[in-house]
Amino acid sequence: MVDLIQKKRDGLELTKEEIQFIIKGYTSGDIPDYQMSAFTMAIFFQGMTDNERAELTMAMVYSGDTIDLSEIKGIKVDKHSTGGVGDTTTLVLGPLVASVGVPVAKMSGRGLGHTGGTIDKLEAVPGFHVEIENNQFIDLVNKNKVAVIGQSGNLTPADKKLYSLRDVTATVNSIPLIASSIMSKKIAAGADAIVLDVKTGAGAFMKDLEESKALAKAMVDIGNLVGRRTMAVISDMSQPLGYAIGNALEVKEAIETLSGKGPKDLEELCLVLGSYMVLLAKKADTLEEARTLLTESISSGKALETMKTFLEAQGGDSSVVDNPGSLPQAKFVMELEAKQDGYVSEIIADSVGTAAMLLGAGRATKESEIDLAVGLVLNKKIGDEVKQGESLATIYSNQEDVKAVKEKLYESIKVTSARVEAPKLIYATVE
Numbered sequence: 001m002v003d004l005i006q007k008k009r010d011g012l013e014l015t016k017e018e019i020q021f022i023i024k025g026y027t028s029g030d031i032p033d034y035q036m037s038a039f040t041m042a043i044f045f046q047g048m049t050d051n052e053r054a055e056l057t058m059a060m061v062y063s064g065d066t067i068d069l070s071e072i073k074g075i076k077v078d079k080h081s082t083g084g085v086g087d088t089t090t091l092v093l094g095p096l097v098a099s100v101g102v103p104v105a106k107m108s109g110r111g112l113g114h115t116g117g118t119i120d121k122l123e124a125v126p127g128f129h130v131e132i133e134n135n136q137f138i139d140l141v142n143k144n145k146v147a148v149i150g151q152s153g154n155l156t157p158a159d160k161k162l163y164s165l166r167d168v169t170a171t172v173n174s175i176p177l178i179a180s181s182i183m184s185k186k187i188a189a190g191a192d193a194i195v196l197d198v199k200t201g202a203g204a205f206m207k208d209l210e211e212s213k214a215l216a217k218a219m220v221d222i223g224n225l226v227g228r229r230t231m232a233v234i235s236d237m238s239q240p241l242g243y244a245i246g247n248a249l250e251v252k253e254a255i256e257t258l259s260g261k262g263p264k265d266l267e268e269l270c271l272v273l274g275s276y277m278v279l280l281a282k283k284a285d286t287l288e289e290a291r292t293l294l295t296e297s298i299s300s301g302k303a304l305e306t307m308k309t310f311l312e313a314q315g316g317d318s319s320v321v322d323n324p325g326s327l328p329q330a331k332f333v334m335e336l337e338a339k340q341d342g343y344v345s346e347i348i349a350d351s352v353g354t355a356a357m358l359l360g361a362g363r364a365t366k367e368s369e370i371d372l373a374v375g376l377v378l379n380k381k382i383g384d385e386v387k388q389g390e391s392l393a394t395i396y397s398n399q400e401d402v403k404a405v406k407e408k409l410y411e412s413i414k415v416t417s418a419r420v421e422a423p424k425l426i427y428a429t430v431e
Contacts, residue, residue: 001025001035008042016055023059027158033165040162040171048176053218054225056176060184063158067107067134069190072141074103075281078191079273080182082206082215084199085353086240090118091254092262092270093277098146099297099306102281105141106148107155107189116247116362116370119150124248124327124372128316146310156184175211179218186228193229193280195273196220200427201238203349209234209427216430229280232430235269236423239347239382242266246361246375248327249396255321258303265381265425271295272426328373330396336406338386342415347382351412355405359397374398376409383422386415 004018014022022039025031048056069076077097081087090108098104108118108130122128130150132140140147159181166172186194196219199205200212216232223230235241242263244253256262257270271294278290297303308318320326356362360371377394380386392413395402 001031001039005035005038005042008039008046011046013049014052014055019052019055020059023056023063023158027063027161036162036165037169037171040166040169040174040177043176044171044174050221050225053176053180054222057180057183057187057222058226060156060158060162060180061188064154064156064188066188067155067190069105069138069141069192071138072103072105074101075192076103076105076190077193077195077277077281078106078186078189079195079197079277080186081197082182082199082204084237084241085203085349085356086242086245086250087199087237088121088242088244088250088254088257088266089197089270089273091121091251092257092266093274094146094148095258095307095310096270096294096297096303097274097277097281098144098310099303100278100283100293101145102278102283103141104146104277105137105190106146107151108148109151110363116372118148120370120372121247121250122148122311122316124251125311125316125320126326128311128314130314132314140313144306144309144313146306147314155188159184175215175218178205178215179222183219183222183226187223187226191228193277194223194231195276195280196230196232197269197273198232198234199237200234201236201349201423203240203353204237213428213430216428220430231276231280233269233272233276233426234428234430235426237349238423240349240352240378241269243378243381244375245352245356245377246359246396247370247372248329249375249377251320251327252324255304255307255324258298258307259301260298268425330373330375330398332395332397332400332402334395334397334402335391336393336395336409336413338380338388338390338392338415339410340415341388342386342417343420344380344382344384344386344392344413345416345418345420346414347378348412351408352376352378355408355412358405358408359395359399359402371398380413381422383420 110117137149198216206212244250275290284290312318359374361375379391
């Protein structure tokens with residue numbers, strides 16, 4: 001191991017066998033944390049070649065279980081977002097893409113941070129559960145084209161162990177390590193093709209556009225090198241996506257989007273990502289054709305019907321689709337009033353997410369209990385005109401005192417006298 005640390009420290013390329021030796025040794029405990037820390041720091045400074053990144057990814061894939069989806073008919077396309085605030089895309093894309101015949105076999109996790117993960121959000125639907133056996137999961141995808149299951153306990157254990165180490169050794173922000181971490185989980189989950197939504201801006205993991213492009217390219221290269229058709233969209237996270245931030249509130253917004261009445265930015269991003277998913281699944285020959293299939297599914301009501309079928313198949317009360325009032329409701333609804341006339345110039349996504357977490361919409365620690373009913377709904381986005389006394393956001397709370405939340409929101413939502421342009425939604429695609 002000392003020789004391999006030295007080799008990477010000096011900027012030389014490691015072989016497949018050397019990378020496998022390191023990952024196997026670290027996962028089994030034969031290679032200690034202090035040597036792995038030195039190795040990840042060497043990667044942080046020296047980087048990795050395309051082949052090294054691909055080999056590191058596959059070594060992590062085979063460090064634990066892999067999901068076999070071969071019994072599911074058709075090309076299985078997975079979508080991964082690098083995360084953000086109010087990111088409801090999975091809740092929309094699952095039923096939407098399934099409604100045009102693309103199998104969506106989704107493995108999702110719970111959230112640690114601003115709001116819950118996809119599973120937490122779906123559990124806002126009374127009765128919905130993800131604890132289903134693999135064979136039932138495969139049957140549901142074959143029958144309804146969509147199902148969501150919780151993450152397997154032994155998927156990519158090398159990545160889990162390595163991430164914990166990177167977190168305490170200042171090596172999280174390394175493109176080869178981030179890219180191989182994300183891609184190892186997607187490949188182990190059994191997808192044939194992968195569409196990546198790489199966020200950029202103040203509320204994203206990658207704040208800088210050039211860094212976001214570099215990460216997107218690294219992940220696309222890994223996917224294609226290991227035989228998974230992969231592409232990426234780089235989308236804005238300088239402000240929250242859509243209007244809703246909070247679990248039940250985001251489910252309601254997903255339902256509205258599937259019926260053609262959702263926020264325009266959320267709908268547009270879902271149509272762009274969904275079109276690539278349909279194209280990679282070979283259900284359309286061009287992006288334009290794929291987009292037409294999706295827009296027709298929304299306008300005909302087919303996408304919404306698929307959402308009902310999906311919820312019902314996993315024990316959920318599908319009547320929430322027609323009656324979102326049966327989702328968990330907060331006791332108190334309060335408005336955040338604008339203090340001046342002007343234009344919304346900035347909405348700091350991270351900070352708005354923290355305000356939602358203060359209400360109980362997210363987990364500050366792994367042990368935290370999520371309140372599925374609470375959260376925020378923005379009434380203005382960047383570039384919108386606002387009058388003094390008008391509502392900037394609606395606060396849904398189960399506690400009457402929301403002073404700290406309001407203070408956080410006033411810090412997060414800036415109003416200026418000068419007109420401001422709305423940010424671009426999509427900056428680039430990497431194919």
